[in-house]
Amino acid sequence: MSDPTRGQRASSFGTRAAEYARHRPDYPRPAIEWGLSGATGTARRVLDLGAGTGKLTLGLTALGLDVTAVEPDPEMRAELERAVPSAKSLAGQAERIPLPDAAVDAVLVGQAFHWFDVPAALTEIGRVLRPGGVCVPMWNYEDESVPWVAGFTELGRDGTRRPASVEAIRELTHPAFEPFEIGRFRHAQRRTAESLVETIATYSKVIVAPPAESAALLGRLRRYLAEHPATADGEFDLPLVTTALRARRS
Ligand SMILES: C[S@@+](CC[C@H](N)C(=O)[O-])C[C@H]1O[C@@H](n2cnc3c(N)ncnc32)[C@H](O)[C@@H]1O
Incomplete structure (x- = not known):
């Protein structure tokens, strides 16, 4: 597919906010609990950063936590406010978080950390976390150990291997974090x-591609699913893996 700028992709989701809310997966509770347990002491005040339509926000409120959601895109935020009215929702960016110093025990980031200016975002996340608090980026990916899923994702490859980019983030160091x-x-x-x-169709590379290019890709995917016995008829389980990172604020 063509290669629009990162910035274009990072800010593209609002144009498909309703579809995003309807179709993207949520996050499994064990992944959220694993992330939170990286904090020393109790993690009760939590920030969902780059919160989008509130997929992760909902998982955090279900745990009875005091949740603030920060999201720059007004259309995404409107969906979040509809879906998770109990969370406090704020306009803002990871590189300039609208919270005071040491305001939260945990910062969670669903499917958004790779869009941030990561060194600047880590400095800001370190500022709003109390010492011993935890930063938890996480991503949902299709489970490519399942053959039909590997064939499906191969059709949409744009040259990047996603687990590799998570591994690269895992290797990052920052003075504020273990x-x-x-x-x-x-x-x-x-x-x-x-x-x-x-x-x-809610993936940024599909949203920003020229319409003929995205239609061609979606057509190829539709044909693949129609021809594969695992997916040809009715409902099926799409196997997913949530990959989570956690780093404690020193
Ligand atoms: C793929 S969506 C993920 C939304 C949600 N966290 C989820 O898990 O479904 C990426 C989100 O990151 C937001 N985003 C992009 N750049 C950002 C930045 N620099 N700071 C904060 N959020 C950002 C986008 O507006 C979008 O809502």
Whole structure:
């Protein structure tokens, strides 16, 4: 696919906010709990940074936590405020978080950390975390150890291998943080061929591609799912792996 700038992709999601809310997966509770348990003491005040339509925010409120969500895109934030009215929602960026120093015990980031200016964001996350608090970026990826899933994701490759980019982030160091640890958590999302194609249509590279290019890709994916016995008829489980990192604020 063509190669628009990173900035274009990072700010593209709002144009598909309703579809994003309908089709993207949520995060498994064990991944969230593993992340939070990286803090010393109790993690009760939590920030969901780059919170989008509130997929991770909802998982945090379900644990009875005091949740603030920060998201720059007004359309994404509007979906979040509808879906998770109990969370406090703020406009803001990872590189300039609208919270005072040491305001939270944990900062969680779902599927957004790779869009940040990471060194600047880590400095800001370190500022809003209390000492001993924890930073937890996490990503949902299709589980490519399953053959039909590997064939499916191969069709949409843009040259980047996503687990490799998580590994690169894991290697980062920052003076405010202890080294990152990694955890992996399997889960699944109930899909049909059409709803899985709708999910892929919310990926930034599809949103920003020229319409003919994204239509061609979605067509290839639709044909693959129609021809594969695991996905041709009705509902199926899309196997997912949540890869989470956690680093304690020193
Ligand atoms: C793929 S969505 C993830 C949304 C949500 N966290 C989730 O897990 O579904 C990426 C989100 O990051 C936001 N984003 C992009 N750049 C950002 C930045 N520099 N600071 C904070 N959020 C950012 C986008 O507006 C978008 O809502």
